[in-house]
Amino acid sequence: MTEPMPARRAAAAVRRALDGRHDGASQPPPPPPSGRRAGERALRWATLAVVALAAALITGRPWVLALAATPLVLLALALPSGPRPESVTAEVEVEPRRCFEGEQVTVRITLSYEGASARLDPGVALGHGVRLDHLAVGPHRVDLVLTTRRWGRWTLGTVDVDVYDPGGLARRTVRAELGDIAVFPVPDHAGLTPVPVRLPQRLGEHTAVQRGEGVEVIGVHPYVRGERQRRIHWPATTRRGTLQVHQFAAERTADTVVLLDVLADVVDPVTGTSSLDATFRAAAGLVRAYLRTHDRVGVVSIGGATRWLRPGSGHGYFYRIVESVLEVRKDRAYRTEGLTPLPPPALPEGALVYLITPLTDQRIFDVLHQVRGRANPMVVVEIPTGQPVPEPGDTVGELALRLWRADRDAMRFALLERGIAVVTHRPGETLDLALAPLLLRTRIRGGTR
Incomplete structure (x- = not known):
């Protein structure tokens, strides 16, 4: 397949300006100090005493020494009578480890130590994919309620808990690693499931063109010995x-x-919509719709290391499919270098192929060429995000916008010339609006080798 030529360089420059794929993961905080050290209360009182003693030495007035008596007395009174907390350990419980976008995650940190403790003071350093909604501190535990913000595999972060002695003069710090969670995308609503003309010879729910043991009547034929008598069509029998x-x-x-298509993540400058988010939500909606009709569904992510899962069925297969591609986004960082060939088991013969893409990277045409070479029926679902918005009166920006649109039109024309169906799915809309034109063609035909 040939690539469209118009406005390639200018559109590529605009895409690079909008592309957020180089967004790296956050660095973990430095390790906490080990062993026992002075608390804030002891440091404040000791500072007051030292300042008073220094003032007495500088001024030469003995009565200034009396100002140091109060913090020294407070330090003496705050000395703990019992043993200080020793051997502090933390145990972390996260529930659930797998959830959907917008759902809450509960974290409980249980502390174990020898001796007495006055209070706990947690310091929370969370990852990018979650938001802290509630924090509660008890005698021996710290509870957090987090809300997941975006799909992906996220590192929750760390919690450094300071354990103070009963007087609050000394403290020990223990770090609790919260681990990772898998956040699934919320599937877009989809109820339509277009099918190809040729279906595999497996029992299912879609009506095939050949005769068989279904429930949809396609005609009548003369009675053959051994057929069920309750299937006799009496009006035709009477006429013939x-x-x-x-x-x-x-x-x-x-x-x-x-x-x-995870070769690039284009963020719309107006709505802030991520093409990667819209792609995965649309894919989740398609997968769930086909699994509900007991079809076999597989998934392939194109970008960097090709990840794929051969077609399977069952409600539990939905989570296997989503988890197989969650590594595309790991703490806001993902790799898109290189493009590997599609493995043959990932594309069974005659399988209907949906390509969900923002049509921003020319390398996706290499993948389309591989699919067309196997004569699989194919539908391209375009995610129209990332259109640049020039400033009023900016003639250069308006020219870049025209070139950007021309590049998109050229890519769509190249797909239609090859007989590939192209539909547009706008984020926030139901997938049925995009798939409805496919049903007007009754069924999707495959290509030629």
Whole structure:
């Protein structure tokens, strides 16, 4: 497949300006100090005493020494009578480790130590994918309630807990590593499931063109010995004078493979919508819709190391599919270098292929060429995000916008010339609006090798 030529350089410059793929992961905080050290209260009182003693030495007035008596007395009174907390350990419980966007995660940190403690003072350093909603501190535990903000595999972060002695003069710090969580994208609503013309020879719910043991009547035919008598079509029998029976269409399953274009993450400058977020939510909606009709669904993510999962079925398979591609976003960092060939088991013969892409990287045409070489029926779902917004009166910006649109139109034209169906799915809308035009064509035909 040839790549469209118009405005390639100017559009590529605009895409690089909008591309957020170099957003790196946050660095972990430095390790906490080890052993026992002075607390804030002891440091304040000791500072007051030292300042008073220094003032007495500088001024030569003995009565100034009396100012140091008060903090020294307070230090003496605050000395703990019992043993200080020793051997502090922390145990972390996170529930759940797998959730959807917007759901809450509960973290409980249980502290164990020898001796007495006056209070706990936690310091929370969270990752990018969660937000702290509630923090509660008890005698031996710290409870946090977090809300997940975006899909991906996120590092929750760390909590450094200062354990003070009963007088508050000394403290020990223990670090609790909260670990990782898997946040699934919220699937876009999808109820339509277009199917290809040729279906594999497996029992399912889609009506096939060939005869079989289904429930949809496609005609009548003369009675053959051994057929069920309750299927006799009496009006046709009366007209023709011979026994006529119902002819049914076979019911088959469909193989569907969803290709995800993760070569770039384009952020819309107006709405702030991420093309990567919209891609995965649309893919999750497609996967869930086809699994509900008991079809076999697979997934392939294109970008960096190609991740794929061969088609399977069942409600539990949805989570396997989503988890197989969550590594694309790990703490806001993902790799997009290189492009590897698609493995043959990832694209079964005759499987319907959905490619969800923002149409921003020319390398995706290499993938389309591989799919078309295998004669698989294919649908390209475009995510129209990232259109630049020039300033009023900015002639250079308006020219760049025209070139950007021309590049998009050229890519769509190249796809349509090859007989590939192209639909547009706008973030926030239901997938059924995008897939409805495909149903007007009854079924999707495959290409030629």
